Amino acid sequence: MYSASAYAGKVTLDRFCSQLDGEWQGSAANPNAMPKKVSTSVMCSADKQNLFISVSRGSRFSNSETWWFRQQHDHILLLYANGVSDDVSQALTLYEQAGSYSFLGKGEINQRPALVQLQFDPITEGADALTQGWQWQQSAHYLDDDSENYQVIRAISLLKQSVEASQPTE
Secondary structure: OOOHHHOOEEEOOHHHHHHHOEEEEEEEEOOOOOOEEEEEEEEEOOOOOEEEEEEOOOOOOOOOEEEEEEEEOOEEEEEEEOOOOOOEEEEEEEEEEOOEEEEEEEEEEOOEEEEEEEEEEEEEEOOOOEEEEEEEEEEEEEOOOOOOOOEEEEEEEEEEOOHHHHOOOO
């Protein structure tokens, strides 16, 4: 007998959108690079059909970067802009498995054809398993490579700001 949580199921953006909504702190790192502190703002539209993610300046480039996920029928359109390179548009499918969410699609990374995965895994704390944040891993499986593995392109931690940290000091 198999557990239902062992299988990923296709879901729509409204299932995930409001869980990510808010202001987050954390760090971002590319493989073989030192992590950098980043702030991430996430906004979910009222109809939960649009998800906007803005990663602060300095995470990869001197400009901030924007990720716009938009539900379109049975897929999600991603528009990515960073103010340095050309904007990217890509069709993705969203899956959920045991509380983790994964956007999957075919695209191009570093001028190479790739299967792209944007994985959001909850960071939980305590026995009641309250979500304290998310680990966002951006990976690619290059189609011109015989390897069967995804390569991590970058990871970003999204952590809730503590009440004490957001209070002004006197």
